[in-house]
Amino acid sequence: MQAVILAAGLGKRIKNFSKDKPKGLLKIAGKEIIYRNLKILKNCGIEEFIIITNPKFKQAYENFLSQNKFKYKLILNHFPEKGNGYSLYLAKDFVSEKFVLLMSDHLYEEGFIKNALNKEGLIIDKKGFYINQEEAVKVKVENQKVKDIGKNLNSYYGFDTGFFILNSEIFKIAEKLVKEKEVVELSEIVKEAKIKVSEVSGYFWLDIDTPKDVKLAKKYLIKRSIKKEGDGWVSKLINRKVSTKLSEYLVDYLTPNQITLLNFLIGIFSVITVWISIPLAGVLYQISSIIDGVDGEIARASMQTSKLGGYIDSVLDRFIDFLFLLALACVINPASTFWVIIAFAMFGSVMVSYSTERYKASFFEDIYQVIPQMKYLPGKRDERIFIIMIFCLINKILELFIFLAILTNLRVLLTLLLAWRKNSAKKGGEKTYG
């Protein structure tokens, strides 16, 4: 199947956004609007993209499309003022049978596109959670076909999402109208053709029209990019609230890997600070714990996730956790015997991660997804770091080590127990023995 993207519009309403750059190439949370749609469509098996734009944007789109290795045809609309219905008409000789039609300046989340691809005709949204309903284009429906379409319908059935599954039939009506009138809007063609209406409601989609829309879309993309598995209550109550704010700001300036590095440096800095002020070090450590969420959020929100990034991030976290505890131990300079407890605390802190990651390496499943009780086991990194900060603030370091030694090792044993209970029944599987 092919996809036709209408991108000839001149997007005047977006302020402080360069005039000679089309709206579709506007970056939201680190990636162009059109990149997001094309990427999702490509993952859903759409091979070819037919983009109708105006000569002014030709170069920009060509650079973008070839850089990102999309298979594309670029069709120039020399008369954008003739309306987006005319733009669609220009695609008529390039599409075969069934095709997807969408607007270059509409942002859709993956779930919306995946659902819409199984539907037919004009996709409408009855709920319109995220859009400005006043401004939105409404659709009136009569026995499952478009009856009327426009911004100011008194009674309507749903909102026009600007996403269509059409077949080449539509071009007959398009041609007819283009011959009759000077300016032809897509809505007129749709209305004239009485195309079928399908519903995909409740997902995030937005016609990016104003800077406010950009902000809203970015906010949503970051919020959705939180990875809940393995988040403890500290992450839920504190870290994520702050990290998402940070991500919203940083996503336009830094890559996930840069954040990971920054986060590592702050961690090292917090370790060094232990020798200056333990309470301050504790706070810095907690700050690094908050920032630890940002790289992942930005990676997912900007569609830049990488396994390597996740891998290195995790290993570096273990180093920081170890070094911070070691620094504390050095500064309080305990009796030699007490080091046994310190050793248990350090070991347990690494083993909490080892016991969950090793599970994934064996079962190729996330232990938090397959063993729900894991979510309620205390001792996750965000919780440990928060506890460490508290003990640092009240300067009870020996007590901290005793607490950690018990908490972490207990958690690991419980993890083993839960894994045993879940899987001891199962048989077979691949070779994972040491």
Add this chain to the structure above:
Amino acid sequence: MQAVILAAGLGKRIKNFSKDKPKGLLKIAGKEIIYRNLKILKNCGIEEFIIITNPKFKQAYENFLSQNKFKYKLILNHFPEKGNGYSLYLAKDFVSEKFVLLMSDHLYEEGFIKNALNKEGLIIDKKGFYINQEEAVKVKVENQKVKDIGKNLNSYYGFDTGFFILNSEIFKIAEKLVKEKEVVELSEIVKEAKIKVSEVSGYFWLDIDTPKDVKLAKKYLIKRSIKKEGDGWVSKLINRKVSTKLSEYLVDYLTPNQITLLNFLIGIFSVITVWISIPLAGVLYQISSIIDGVDGEIARASMQTSKLGGYIDSVLDRFIDFLFLLALACVINPASTFWVIIAFAMFGSVMVSYSTERYKASFFEDIYQVIPQMKYLPGKRDERIFIIMIFCLINKILELFIFLAILTNLRVLLTLLLAWRKNSAKKGGEKTYG
């Protein structure tokens, strides 16, 4: 596709093996000969098994087949003395078109079966590495068809593996011969039918006929069950040589999980021994390291591998490694400052495993397979334990900790570096950020 297994023979030649139990149910390296073949065939998509046996073995086979949830038809041959050709004939009304034919007392390795299933007719082996070539049945071939078949052919083309891919045509010849003669051997039918000959050479397969064959097969299965990934030079040169011998013996008595537990207890015992005699403790620790290979070997050789077993085994190993080092540290009772080095040694020892397992959790690939240089990085568990033993024997514990602290942490950093070099080019992938 169906598989027909001839299991009516009376297997007299196997000594000290209960008379009222068929040869196919003889356990080799912990699993019945027929279980191994049926399991592999099932994994290759063969759904139904038609087993021809004699009334004496009916109960035994029924119990076995239902216990192991194989879909089967059991056909009774009331005249086993009429030969295995007659047994095949009895299957004629139960097979449709193409089917696999094999002997209940032949053991085949997975590779052989997988290859043979893509061939046609009688499968022969030109090399016959593992069989007793004197005793073996030879096949003479003329334009790709069976010319002659028997034990005492002066010139021959290959060895009869007892494995066939046939179609129902064969039953016409079988019927003809059965009507002509009192005793009909499969070889006569095959010769008369002039069936096609295909070659699958060099794999392990064996007609289990004598106790010697049982021993040979067991030896091979254990040897093949060594998991090389992650084996250091100590495993290669010492541990595996001993562990395979142990496995050969223990496979008939203990389950993999029992070995894992035993191994854990020996580990704990070696930890306690540190307070009695450090050199002795070092030796015990090395012994536990050898036994650490046995559970995996037995699991694979007896087709009982379990992800859970591998998982628990690994986590317990980390505990033993940690506790042994901690015990050493306690006994030598070093200055408080020296504990910093001890901590690094302990941390590094866990991180060696963490950094490889976390890679698998991210990439769902074994780092040793995708990054060959990893094989040459020193510091794997078998090497660490061997080194620890040496230092224990010469009683240089402080030096040991310094050495381990450097070796292990250096290895982890190199692992990160190699992972970076391999993957920094790649893009995309799934969400694995913390």
